[in-house]
Amino acid sequence: MAECILEMKSITKTFPGVKALDRVSLKVRSGEIHALVGENGAGKSTLMKVLSGVYPHGSYEGDILYHGEVCTFKDVKQSEAKGIVIIHQELALIPYLSIAENIFLGNEQARNGIINWNDTILRTGELLQKVGLTESPDTLVTNIGVGKQQLVEIAKALSKDVKLLILDEPTAALNEDDSENLLQLLLELKKNGISSIMISHKLNEISKIADSITIIRDGQSIETLEIGEEGISEERIIRGMVGRELTDRYPSRVTDIGDVYFEVRNWEVYHPLHEGRKVLDNININIRKGEIVGIAGLMGAGRTEFAMSIFGKSYGKKISGSLIKDGREIHLNSVSQAIENGIAYVTEDRKQYGLVLDDDIRHNISLTNLQSITQGLVIDEKREIREAEEFKRRMNIKCSNIFQKTVNLSGGNQQKVVLSKWIFAEPDILILDEPTRGIDVGAKYEIYTIMNKLANEGKCILVISSELPEVLGTCDRIYVMSEGKITGEMDKADATQEKIMKHVINNKREVE
Amino acid sequence: MGTLKEILKSNIRQFGMIIALVAIMLFFAAYTGGMSLTPLNITNLVLQNSYILILAVGMLLVIVTGNIDLSVGSVAAFIGAVAATLMISNNMNFLAAALISLLIGAGIGALQGSIIAFFKVPAFIVTLGGMLFFRGLTMVVLGGKSLAPFPPLFTKISSGFIPDVLGGEGIHLTTMVLSVLLSAVYVVFQIRERKSKQKYGFEVISHTFFVGQNVLVLLAINAFMAVIAYYRGIPNILILLAVLIVIYAFIMKKTIFGRHIYALGGSEKAAQLSGVKTARIALMVYINMGMLAALSGLVFAARLNSATPKAGQGFELDAIASCFIGGASASGGVGTVVGAIVGGLVMGVMNNGMSLVGLGIDWQQAIKGLVLVLAVLFDIYTKSKN
Known part of the structure; x- marks a missing residue:
């Protein structure tokens, strides 16, 4: 067995009121692709933020061993200096800057504070070649597709001399071609000795490229599965994630189709x-x-x-x-x-187009059909609350109450609120x-x-x-x-x- | 059932500025040996700040939609000039002139609002242009000179008081009767609201706290009314202001229009895809702002009893600051009418207090700037704590 590049031991992280991580352990071997799976809100992203220093040392319990050394990262800069780079789910590129400017943002090729653009462009060209992009380094990021933006993120990570790359749902926004491309690139990087941790919901991708899988559920590490020669079934992974066998992923239904x-x-x-x-x-x-x-x-x-x-x-x-x-x-x-x-349209982008995130569940649900709960000029707030309570119950929206802001809900519960608001429009x-x-x-x-x-x-x-x-x-x-x-x-x-x-x-x- | 402490804690943003307002008033009262709380000064406080508060109400709507209006001070001046031309130079009846002025204000709002809502030019730029444009027009209309005096009846908007029909001696009896009536109405509404909440099975605050809260509000209302009753009673402008606050607070909280304003400011795209006619809402908010700017201009002109080219300078900034001190969010979607009024009063009380203390205009300006930033800092800090 290869040497362990990373070992996280018994990590516990608490936020006010919630224990997000409870004695989670994770071992990543040198030169492997390690998948991290679990339901939304299980604590995967939190764990990665602990690792990369987004949550500084001291704000959590437990130890991080990297190349056998105990790490006490105070911020992301320190973890990057060691070659641990995280690529977040929401891309962190600036649209109206060029690829080259984005790649070396915060890491400018400068001497005495003056940027050497020729050097920057040259190095960007090399990096782009490594990730298989043919765009000019001067291209504005806004002019390339999401798939290519993801590759630019990886090029950015490579520019920091990455040893351990963390990707948080890298293919969530990509189409099949781009996803495939990205996965191939990860395998390529692996050959060059770069280890990766990949958070993903797409089990088919995981079984395609991962060497081992750690499953996290409700803030605890459940198990680590090795993917040997014979592979591993998606059902097996799902069982670990939800803690039960999902015999049927799609509920059956008696169809009654009319004209x-x-x-x-x-x-x-x-x-x-x-x-x-x-x-x-x-x-x-x-x-x-x-x-x-x-x-x-x-x-x-x-x-x-x-x-x-x-x-x-x-x-x-x-x-x-x-x-x-x-x-x-x-x-x-x-x-x-x-x-x-x-007619109702439930958007693919619930955060931007589906919800007024700063507002609470109640107001979001009623927005599509305020007329129905208005008498004369006045919105009947009691009726509004009753309707919202009814949806909370019917759709099984998990929240502290209907006055909770939607920005604080998990993705699944946000989606239930969006569905509620459209069902409310009848x-x-x-x-x-x-x-x-x-x-x-x-x-x-x-x-x-x-x-x-x-x-x-x-x-x-x-x-x-x-x-x-x-x-x-x-x-x-x-x-x-x-x-x-x-x-x-x-x-x-x-x-x-x-x-x-x-x-x-x-x-x-x-x-x- | 929450304890007093919990309720205060969870509503710190709402109560915070009210507590700050009371603290500032007490501070100046102590510092000036009670001079700041004399009937004359309290009445002056209302009169001096009325036109800013009117603007703050309109500005709050604009800011909640996520926009801004820098032109309101110039528009107020322009309307003052127009009204003066109509009433003084053309001897027009003051009611007709005021009505025309309000319509012109609405028209200006419609013009700026259309450019912002339909052509998507940033509000900051459009209203910055408006600020320069209408300041210039004011000078054109007035020919660079002041126009005075207005018809006496018109100036009564800002300097008149309601008549004491009951004929009290030493104290304005009608004011006190109104005060008691107002208290009664308030209590009845509060009890009805509580009962109906209980009927629906919603959580209500404990009985003791409910009584305590009402006693506090009643004390505040009656103490305030008693103080101004010792001078000349309720100023006309206070009635106008109170009506505006009640109407706009109602619109923002209870009507579809209000809800759409919050949705537009919270997320324009999501609101649009939920069937909110976002451009139309933005336009209506600017029309309303234009009308209130016109009203503010009339009130200010009536108070000065003249229209001057320099009127309303910096009003826009005071109105915007009032909204932010009162808890409105600069990115839109958050803010209340009552908050903006409290914010405006904080600034007004500070202005007034600092003048009484004898602080120069230079220091007043500096301290106001500090208060604005500190208030928003406090607001953001408490938000991140929750």
Whole structure:
């Protein structure tokens, strides 16, 4: 067995009122990729913040041994000096600075306080080559995609002479191609002797590249699994994460599908900024009463744009085509018109677009339909509270009370609040955009159950999801979208991951 | 059921500034040997600060939406000039002139608001332009000179008092009767609110604390009224101010419009995708600000009994400072009307107290600046503690 590069012993970290970590231990061997998994709020990120000095020595109990030495990091600078670099979930790049400026931010190539730009550019070029980027070092970060930004983050870490790289959900915002790219890069780095700790929810990625897995649950380290030659099953990992066997990741449902209720015909949308660039081309879809319809595809296929253009023209220009609801054409020129016509859109970005984070659960839920609890001019606050309490109970929102700010909730509970607010608007058609992104397995199951319940109440559900198993597990019928076009349609019975991917890729080939 | 300590602790942001206000008043009372609490001075305090408080109410709405309005001082001056031209130069009836002035104010708000809400020019830039533009127009309208005097009836807005119909001797009896009536209304509302909360099964504060809280508020109301009753009773402007505060506090807390303002300031995109007509809300808030700036300009002109090119200079900064001292967040989404009023009073009491003590305008300015930063520092500190 290789030498241990890192050993965290019995780490305990308490915040006012909560024990976030309770005697957690973690051992990482030299030159391995070590995955850290657990439900949201289990304490993974906290553990990594302890390691990297975000929480300074003295604010936690326990010891950190790095190369056999006890570490007492006071801040991130000290841990970076030892070659421990953390890449946070939210990218920490500055959009209007160039790649080179970002990489050497805080670590400027300077002499006597004067930056040597030639040196900076030269070294940036070398680093970019290592991570497989061909962009010029002068490119502004805002002009490259999220996938490439993630690579710039890694290049930044490499510039600090990293020995132990910590990645917090590095692929959460990436599409499949970019994710694959990133994983290959991690394997490449591993060959060069760089160890990694990767926090991830994507079990398939973990089983692909990790050498061992440590599972954390409720602030405690549960077990460390070695991935040998024969690999390890996702079910085995999930069992450790949730502490129970999730025999079925998707709740079953008795379907009761009625007639076509909502139809989109010849839908075409142009890009809001680039004149003449068609983003969506001749889209035709329909949804029946009580049906859950999925739109599968890669990120950037135009699915979010499609949903938002329907939802009161929240995206795009020169929108044409017709929307037919219950046999009658409807015109939706603003979000409030869409809501009045019974359409709800649950955004993929709940933090930015879904919630007023600074406000409490109660106000967030009522925002979509204040009219219904208003008498004359006055909002009936007691009714508002009762409604919110009702949702808290029905959706099983875990919070201290409904007056808690939504910013303090976990991802899964935030998503339940977003769902609540849209159910409160009493829609007939719910569009759910990546409804389970970034939330843990247990909460996912709850969200699926809610979707099933809504469908059984006779509502139309349109699910946009990049996770194929999710589409296959929850939808009655699946459309595939690629490059702004519908490239396939199939029933649940004959849909497989392979078929969906074929529709995605075939279209791409045609285009190229 | 929380104990007094817990309630104070969890509401430190709300109570903090009120406690600070009381402390500052007591400090100056002690320092001046009670001079700051004489009926004359308390009445003056109200009169001197009325126009800033009116602006602070409008500014609070603007700041909660996450914007700012730097033009209000210039707009107030401009409206004063317009009103003077109408009333003095054209002999227009003062009510008609005041109404036209308010409409012009609303129009100015609509103009600036449209540029901000629909063309997305940053509010700071638009209203900075407005500040220069309307200051210039004021001088154009007045030809660089002051215009005076206003019709006596008009000046009564700012310098008049309600008549003592009951004819008290040595004390303004009507004021005291109103004070008792007001107390009764307040208590009835409080009891009704508490009962209805109990009916719904919500948690309420303990009985002792409820009584204690009400006794304190009643004492404050009646003591204040008694003091001004010893001078000339309730000033007209106080009635106007009270009505404004009640209406705007109600709008912000109880109506859909108010809720949409908070949502817009909290997260514009999320509000928009929830069906809030964000551009329209922003526009309405500026129209309202323009109208209140006009009202403030009228009140100030009536108080000076003249329209001058220099009127309203720096008012915008006092109004903005009032909101921030009163707990509004510079990034929007947080703040209350009552908070802004308390913030305005903190500044007013300090101004007044420092003048009584004989501190020069130079030091007054410096200390006010310190208070602003310290108040916000305190606010952020208590927030991070929770």
